[in-house]
Amino acid sequence: MENVIKVDQLSKTYGNLLAVDHISISVKRGTVFGLLGANGAGKSTTIECILGTKEADQGQVSILGYHPQKDRHTLFQKVGVQFQESTYQPEIKVSELCEETACLYKHPADWRELCNQFGIGNMINKAVKSLSGGERQRLFIVLALIPNPEIVFLDELTTGLDAKARRDVWRILSDLKEKGLTIFLTSHFMDEVEALCDEICILQKGKIVFYGTVEQAKAVCGCEKFEDAYLKLSGEEVLGE
Amino acid sequence: MKSFAVLFKNELKLNIRNMNMVIFAVIMPLIVLVILGLLYGTKPAADGVEYTFMEQSIGGLCTISICAGGLMGLPLLVSEYRERKILKRFRVTPVSPIKLLAVEFSIYVMYCLVSMITLIPMAMIFWKVTIYGSWLAFLGSWLLTMISTLSIGMMVGGIAKNTKSASVIASLLYFPMLIFSGTTIPLEVMPETMQKIVNVFPITLGIQLMKTTFLGLPVNHIYLPVIVMGTVTVLCTVISIKYFKWE
Numbered sequence: 001m002e003n004v005i006k007v008d009q010l011s012k013t014y015g016n017l018l019a020v021d022h023i024s025i026s027v028k029r030g031t032v033f034g035l036l037g038a039n040g041a042g043k044s045t046t047i048e049c050i051l052g053t054k055e056a057d058q059g060q061v062s063i064l065g066y067h068p069q070k071d072r073h074t075l076f077q078k079v080g081v082q083f084q085e086s087t088y089q090p091e092i093k094v095s096e097l098c099e100e101t102a103c104l105y106k107h108p109a110d111w112r113e114l115c116n117q118f119g120i121g122n123m124i125n126k127a128v129k130s131l132s133g134g135e136r137q138r139l140f141i142v143l144a145l146i147p148n149p150e151i152v153f154l155d156e157l158t159t160g161l162d163a164k165a166r167r168d169v170w171r172i173l174s175d176l177k178e179k180g181l182t183i184f185l186t187s188h189f190m191d192e193v194e195a196l197c198d199e200i201c202i203l204q205k206g207k208i209v210f211y212g213t214v215e216q217a218k219a220v221c222g223c224e225k226f227e228d229a230y231l232k233l234s235g236e237e238v239l240g241e
Numbered sequence: 242m243k244s245f246a247v248l249f250k251n252e253l254k255l256n257i258r259n260m261n262m263v264i265f266a267v268i269m270p271l272i273v274l275v276i277l278g279l280l281y282g283t284k285p286a287a288d289g290v291e292y293t294f295m296e297q298s299i300g301g302l303c304t305i306s307i308c309a310g311g312l313m314g315l316p317l318l319v320s321e322y323r324e325r326k327i328l329k330r331f332r333v334t335p336v337s338p339i340k341l342l343a344v345e346f347s348i349y350v351m352y353c354l355v356s357m358i359t360l361i362p363m364a365m366i367f368w369k370v371t372i373y374g375s376w377l378a379f380l381g382s383w384l385l386t387m388i389s390t391l392s393i394g395m396m397v398g399g400i401a402k403n404t405k406s407a408s409v410i411a412s413l414l415y416f417p418m419l420i421f422s423g424t425t426i427p428l429e430v431m432p433e434t435m436q437k438i439v440n441v442f443p444i445t446l447g448i449q450l451m452k453t454t455f456l457g458l459p460v461n462h463i464y465l466p467v468i469v470m471g472t473v474t475v476l477c478t479v480i481s482i483k484y485f486k487w488e
Contacts, residue, residue, distance in 0.1 A: 053332055053333065053488070072335070073335050074335070076334050081330075083326075087325055087330050088327065088330075089255050090259075092251075096254065103248060105335065
């Protein structure tokens with residue numbers, strides 16, 4: 001299968017801090033890739049360097065064969081992004097934000113349909129700022145899917161969602177994956193990672209400490225539960241155990 | 242083109258919802274018009290001239306909205322969108338910075354247009370204001386004044402580090418220009434030295450040109466204001482596109 005995201009020896013420093021340390025990743029078309037790690041491990045910086053919203057100090061990135069900065073106009077017709085922090089114009093309504101996003105693409109998805117799927121169909125006339133955290137999170141997943149993307153980047157996918165909403169999001173993403181969508185996500189929920197991800201990469205202080213499948217992670221650590229394996233691998237193991 | 246239209250429609254709605262520009266660019270010029278109208282009525286501008294004080298003031302009144310949009314609204318909006326990371330979200334879409342700037346620019350053009358087409362008919366109806374010069378020349382000078390001032394604003398918004406510094410720079414440009422360039426207070430009532438100082442503002446040149454073309458006075462130095470405002474426009478536009486920052 002074709003690699004649609006290729007990252008080679010990516011590095012980024014902030015002053016003296018090496019936030020991303022020679023990371024190499026490749027993601028195959030139609031798979032779900034999970035980037036894991038504790039807060040501050042470098043997940044968001046890695047995503048931003050891949051997307052070109054941050055300048056990497058070193059390394060090569062190619063998404064669908066395009067350079068994220070030089071070919072941004074072509075690339076982002078095919079790529080949807082949900083950043084960790086959701087940003088929007090102060091007074092904007094859900095419908096306006098969706099419409100404004102949809103108009104930027106050649107073949108946008110039907111955003112009303114997406115809002116219905118994500119359970120915010122009855123919110124479209126509300127101001128975005130009046131939505132609850134979970135509703136807003138779902139809205140920003142909708143925005144990332146509006147381009148009808150080939151690849152979607154979801155940073156902290158289901159933070160702030162309740163159990164039911166999380167399951168709904170998983171189901172929709174699995175369906176989209178069946179149709180060929182490639183998903184690149186970060187998450188702090190290991191059940192979610194286990195349910196969705198074909199491959200994972202665990203970061204610790206900007207370095208890759210594990211790269212493989214969930215099953216392999218469990219095998220390497222001899223853990224039955226993936227969460228235990230994750231804690232062990234990411235160096236976050238709970239003291240006293 | 243479709244995306245331009247949709248962005249324009251939505252961004253204009255948001256801008257109107259915010260009300261700042263409705264007040265400062267549309268209502269305030271009308272209030273100043275009414276005050277001047279009540280004070281001067283149909284009195285001539287000076288002894289022995291044919292045109293009235295109100296006719297002389299029209300050009301200035303039309304620039305209140307230009308100042309508000311170009312030196313307050315536009316720079317603050319651009320820097321706010323950057324600081325709130327709204328531009329960052331646009332960065333991971335196919336939209337070009339030029340299109341985004343053009344949309345926001347056009348919104349402030351709308352305000353200036355609305356302000357002008359409310360001011361002039363009102364002045365005509367209530368204070369019998371008539372144009373002695375040519376409409377075409379007047380509109381041309383209005384357009385030049387507006388575009389040059391808005392491009393200054395676009396540049397300030399583009400290069401200011403954050404909303405705070407944009408707001409400081411905007412205030413430093415807005416208030417002196419609003420008060421001393423002949424928008425609200427006619428240049429003629431200011432001391433002569435003051436007049437000389439404010440004559441370096443491009444907007445002062447614009448107002449003088451609008452006044453001359455409205456009153457049909459002989460235009461002596463057409464090249465100076467046209468060259469100054471044209472250069473300002475080109476320079477500021479190039480800078481704001483070249484140094485555009487998403488974050």
